[in-house]
Amino acid sequence: MRAWVVRAGREGEREQAALDEGLAIAGWTGLGDLTDSRWRDDIRERVAAAYPDEGARVISNWTGQLYRFRHEIQVGDLLVLPLTSGNLAIGRADGGYAYRDSAPADLRHVRHIDWLVKDVPRAAVRQDLLDSLGSLLTVFELSRYNGAERIAELVSSGTDPGRPDADTFAAGLTSPAKLYDAVSKRSPGDPLKLSNRDFLSVWNAARRYSTVVDQIEQDLSLLGLTTTPAFTEGNLDSVITVLPLGDEPDRERTSAITRSGIQVEEEAEQQPVAYLVSNLDAANRPPESVRVGDSLQSAMTLMILRKYAQLPVLDEEDRLRGVVSWESIGRARMSNPSADLAEATAKAREADRSDDLLDWIGEIYQTGYVFVRDHDLKVCGLVTAADLALQFRARVRPFVLIEEIEQRLRRVVDAHIPLDAMRSVVKGRRPDSVHSAADLSFGAYKHLLKNDENWRRLGWAADRDLFLNWLEACRGFRNDVMHFSPDPLTDDQLAPVQGMLDLLRSLDPNS
Template sequence: MRAWVVRAGEHGEREQGALASGVLGVGWDRLAGELADTTTRDDIKALVAAAYPDEGSYTVGNWTGQLHRFVHQILPGDLVVLPLRSGRLAVGRVTGDYEYRAGVALGTRHSRRVDWIVTDIERQQVQSDLLDSMGSLLTVFELSRFGAAERVAALAEGEPDPGRPDADDFAATLTEPAKLYEEVRLRDADEPLTLSIRDFLAVWGAQRRYPAVTEQIGGDLADWGLVTVPPFTEGTLDSQIAVLAGGAEPDESGSSAMSRLHDSTGLPAAVRNAAAHAAGHLPGEEAEAGTIAYRVSNLDSANRMPECVRVGDSLDSAMTVMVYRGYSQLPVLDADGRLRGVVSWESIGRARMADAGADLQAATVRAQEADRSDDLLDWIEAIQRSGYVLVRDHDHKVCGLITASDLTAQFGTRVRPFVLVEEIEQRLRRVVDRCVPLDRIRAVVPKSHAGKVQSAAGLTFGAYGHLLKTAENWSALGWGIDQQRFLEALEECRKFRNSLMHFSPDPITDEQLLPAQGLLELLRSVDPQS
């Protein structure tokens, strides 16, 4: 059994129909019925490209992946989660194969039948890591991490989310920096404290790596002589790091804690490799390693070992994996896990044109390889050009693969909060300009700037709260909602908006988006003409 998320439209506009009819539908209406006859990703890709000729190859590839999942990978018996506009979740069990229903409403023709088990799960019942996994902007995607399928099944049965099967109960006891420091101090260097970056940030009461947060944590670590390996500024929130006394004196053998960490057993390979890399740093390099940026390692796929073939494998083996998994290419690794090239359908075709009996070695071509510490922005052009880039760790072993679809998901997720806030501001401007006289708008602006304000566009986001506190201005709107609750929602959204202005490599979760989403739905309801 697997668990999936299928959205009912970009803004949930099809959710009521889906719940009432027991049928989940997706868009892509230009594809009229042909998907039932497809068997591979390439079949679907050809149809998508023909139906949407103005779209680029990356969009076509992304859409192909979603449709392939919906048509072929979702199976009867699987669980499906439908996020609702109310902020709640519905969970159902898939009861039928893919079917195309001609003549029904647009957006519901490509469909799967679903038996809804529960339709009112509060988000508070779901732990943050599972909610984060549901935050993708894709219409169709699998919940495959942290025991998601079993946890969704528990929610469907009315039980609370049992949490990650690998949840670090001990990390939850580190409720303040002093406790973390004390725990590191009491541990031997060959058994360092390891925890996820998410749990590490929580010690400081933080959820994302804003510059102010990382500066504070970096200062505290320096004051205590602690170091994280790899740097806590690299990797995703679920990446593992070790915290150790980096400034401690050498042991009897003359080795530092950093050097000994590489030989520790039971630690993630990424931690051991990073320790070996860090131990060889020259003075001054540490500061650059802690710089906040969009690192290659900030993408999940850069930290997920890709499927591969090894030097000496048969070409038939590579082709079998590519067809079965729907891949366009596979990395070719040596016995030590280092990259020797890549095999793709294009390279196979070229090799077989030259020699019908060409083997894997003949079809292997050179591939680009990024270090997980590289700036992601430096690799965007290369990924767009070739469609992918392999990722190596500090030990120069392959540890991930980034595709153009990964970039689309990464930056699409980051754009979404700004779009929500922009629509909120536009709606506020329009209704205020329509209902509140200019002299009263200028009254909430400092006198030195009031003359320059010609409309609500001259107001800051925070000024709307001051403007609408006034009974006269609030009455002018004619809204039949509670003023105090609206102002509280506006203030919460203002804080959320301000947080967006501070750079962080970590994505905004669906839970963190709730203030903006809730306020926008409220504005759409009370003033639809805006």
């Protein structure tokens, strides 16, 4: 048994038909019947003929999705349909591919599905599986993290059991008090280690917002615990050790930390959360490298095979001795055509994983990269200008989405709702301080549009209760992103605001 996701269109336009008729429905309205398409190449030819303006990559991608829908989904497999309500519908395939000539163009490619449940809340699904659902593909398999078995368990019990390789011990640490108990029961030679992700879940947190960090630091101080490295460092999958800090010395006059043999770095009290170099995923992935004494040919071959612009040159202790790049090779061979690796090795800059990322942006911009060392001075990562661009996109995208939602709400409210009505929902300040929708708080829109007359004035053909629920989810999201966090937002965490923005664009396409 396998588990698949088959979406119901970019804006869920096929959702109701899928649920009402017991179907999984693929789009591709320009494509005809695939019943006789036995091979992938057959489907590729039909896709290319139906969409002649698309490039080879798009054709290949669409071919793969349609091949899965036509051939790989088998009777008995589980199907997941993400719903516009935020819930999930889960069913079982009970028929093969069919093409319906007489159906509307976007409802012709179908598979019959026995929908088993139609209202699984996302809150019942663990984050790793939710992340797997966050693909832009219309048809894809949930092949990671034991997806099929977990989807089956969601159907039978309504609970996601999590990954079979997940840290079940960490999953039981559901409160700071339980964390303390677990740490206190450990021997110095067997300290508690867990990922930042599992550590945050003790406080029911998914990201390191400044408010979350403040609360955790206060609780750790009260419990007499500390972490090394600091839980504010690294990414969410980085492993930290939780140690007792406040216990009294034993008969040998040593602390539990000293007895554990683990070096705990001294930190300034109330160290502020910052964008550290270690917060980038690339800073936690040891790069491929060459060693002192290797041939220059081996370095060049690896660079060509991997399409690398540079490689670190490491000694036997994994410490950086320099960098070899196409530029350094060119410089070395201009003076000596038979230059070896040592002659082509140039000086390299090295950031500590605990450094503030902002301090290194200029260097990365100038050179295109910087190597990262860990607390043992070993190379643990390579940060490039491309990594900075991805980080910038991840940080800016939520604000851009929220800003467009607010701008669209302001325009439509200013155009259709009288000023007196806007002033009537103002709380805590003078109503005459409101001169337009721009003076309203984000939360005021919910109260404004609860009014029957105000909603009718908009003339929107949308479900008001559902709209207001999603608007409230966007308000909570907006408040959260205003608190600093070094952790990127997943597509699933962005789903409420992206969905609201798509809806607003549909309801008021000219604004």
